[in-house]
Amino acid sequence: MSATAHKTAPNAQDIRARKGGVPLVSLTAYTTPMARLMDGHCDFVLVGDSVGMVLHGLSSTLGVTMEMMILHGQAVARGLDRAMLVIDMPFGSYEESPAQAFRNAARLMAETGAGAVKLEGGVEMAETIRFLVKRGIPVMAHVGLTPQSINTLGGYKVQGRDDQAQAVLADAHAVADAGAFSVVLEKVPATLADRITAEVAIPTIGIGASAGCDGQILVVDDMLGFFAAFKPKFVKRYADLGPMAGAAIAEYAAEVRARDFPAAEHVFADQAPVKGAKA
Structure with a gap:
């Protein structure tokens, strides 16, 4: 394939086939511009329910709605050509029953064009995952620390240490056996992972x-250093753009107050010059 040839976005089975191969690359995205930046670098892009905390100022992911996920999913879809789009199912949209999960998963995929949904939970969600997969909904599972369950987990704690290891291991096996095409392992000890x-x-x-x-x-x-509310141990800051953006905004504010902006090159003359006219 030439460097300019179009690369078709992978699907769930393509991602599954990458088991044991070159590591898969993924990031979250919530907007079209950010999706465009990561398209071509990521194998799949996740529209995470972390959007509630990162963009909407919520204290957790629990207040995120289906409408929010659809809105941001549609925005991200417009920025992707070569990466697969995966979208989170928000809290309360799938736990009640497999039928509820199917209705909402089908809506998310139909209205965003996503290639798969992601949902949290292990053994207790195996039946739901199996139900969805049998009906044509590819599912990415999520075990270990499941942020939608922080009230029962007691906060954002490492999962799978000591006597918890067997439970997390059982969760991973359960979702794989149920038909999930991949599984996110969040905040679990490296040896268990x-x-x-x-x-x-x-x-x-x-x-x-x-x-x-x-x-x-x-x-x-x-x-990228934009979200500074807290910095988990597992995050590496590849850039620190938040302070840079803050400094740029401060410079803009100072120039406006000093009437240094807009300068002559940023405003329009009373009459545009006529092309070809002699001086």
Whole structure:
């Protein structure tokens, strides 16, 4: 394939087939411009329910709605040509029953063009995952720290240490056996993540897990330094754009107050010059 040839976006089966191969690359996106920046670099892009905290100022992901996910999903879809679009199912949209999950998953995919949905939960969600997959909904699972369950987990704590390891391992096996095409492992010990990666037949996507996972994902605003409310241990800041943006805004404000902006080159003359006219 030439460097200019168009690359078709992968689908769920393409992602599944990457098990044990070159690590999968993923980031979250919530807007068209950001999606365009990562398209071509990422294998899949996730519209995460973290949008509630990152863009809407919520204290957790629990207040995110279907309408919010659809709005941001549509925006991200407009920026992608070569990466697969995956979209989170928000809290309360799938836990009640497999039928409820199917209705909402089908709506998310139909209205955004996403190639798959992601939902949280392990053993307790296996029946729902199986129900969705049998009806044509590709599912990315999410075990370990599941942010939608922070009230029962007691906060954003590492999951799978000591006597918890078997439960997280069982969750990973359950979602793989139910038909998920991949599974996100969030905030689990590296040794446990490596064991899960070795034992399950689907790709593992790490976030605060292990470099041995089959892929990695980060919240883009975290790794670019835009979101500074807190910095998890597992986030590497590849840039610190937040302070740069703040400095630029401060400079703009100072120039406006000093009447240095707009300057002559930023305003329009009373009459535009006529092309070809002699001086």
